[in-house]
Amino acid sequence: MRNSADVVIIGGGISGCSVAYNLAKKGVKNIVVLEKRFICGGSTGACGAGVRMQWGTEMNCLFSKYSIEFFEHANETLEYDGDIEFKQKGYLLIADTDREIEQFKKNIEVQHACGIPSRMVSLDEARSIVPHLNTSILKGAAFCEKDGFLNPFHTTDAYYRAARRLGVEFLHPVTVIGLTTSGGRISGVVTDKGVIHTNCVINAAGGASKQICDMVGISVPVISERHQILVTEPVEPMQEPMVMSFGLNLYVQQSPHGSFIMGRGCDAEPRDGRVTSSHEFLSEMAKTITRTLPPIGKLRVVRQWAGLYNITPDRQPIYEKSADVNGFYMCIGFSGHGFMFGPVTGVVMSEMILGETPTIDASKLSLGRFGRGEMVFEPSVV
């Protein structure tokens, strides 16, 4: 293994691959990505890969709009010989309480100010968009036709291959076990395969981000919570958009190859890093889907799995250039939306590392916000 690098990125998920690509595109040489499993072996490879612009804060609306516009042309931009499979058929947000409807209306005002084509839809219209929706339990819905979902493996692969072509070296399986500093500056990365000397490290370690920060004595308010998801047998196309509900605790999509992928959260999920499966999830998911979209209940579930949400107190990521340890950066704490922020993460971090004027304003997402009590409150987050 090589023993020095200009930049070491820890983690080969969407964040690490996007940062690597963006740095390399700006001309940075000698970039190494270290991954303990394989590319896309963390949360990115377990996620629903939904991308939506229907947020309640201007910042999240602008971030996701940037990402969606990137994904629309990503096959060409990243010169991918595969297909990232962007199914851009919208997100139908459904609500079963009046309070949520009021929130949707407020959110839509913010979205419209950002140029996002979202709108409230009547229950009749919701049923014309998704015919198998049980509207008898609903109060209303919101729709944005430009939202959608992708193939997370291919999207990450597209970044990975583009970065590789630009000279980035990906090493796996290599586990980072320590970081060294000298005079307040990063000096090296200790791995199970040897030491790499470097003055620049980016923590993009997803569910293990806290452990990496601990290695340089930086304490971050993040936890990693298990989130479960399942997939059914493939069937004929019958549902175009992602259907999601905060109140009913559900998201469900039909992937281009026909299977339905669905998930929900639960406060009792373990926070010890395990990604095992539970029968409680299977039962609750089955009940929710059968009640909300009854015909999907007729389908067979073929597999359930799980990944980690790396969560901060305000469920927004931390994009940070450390003030305490020179040369240490982090893009962590993405909660349930780090996939859709992937394109933003790469741009924000590469500009931060190179000291360029930011083209995307992510200054609100510094680590210091928690100490200052300046959290970013997003009303529509999972």
Add this chain to the structure above:
Amino acid sequence: MENTIICRCSDVTLLRVRQLIADGYTSMDEIKRITRLGMGSCQGKTCSLLIMRELAAAGFPPATQTPQTTRPPAVGVKLELIAKEAENNEKQR
């Protein structure tokens, strides 16, 4: 090779698998994520041994491989039956 289907659930050919191995995707998990091989209803029962053989022939023997994670359910089950059973259990409690 282009006509030999190695994963029947997800329609993946032997040619595709060999191309990926040659391109540096040298484990079941990596090949699975690019091709959906092993993600279908058999969950890799049919194809994983064939993939192991291909990997071994390319210099990546089983001893160096981590097997893919086995996940529930063992066979496909209708969601509405799981829902019904869950509700029955709740009533009995």
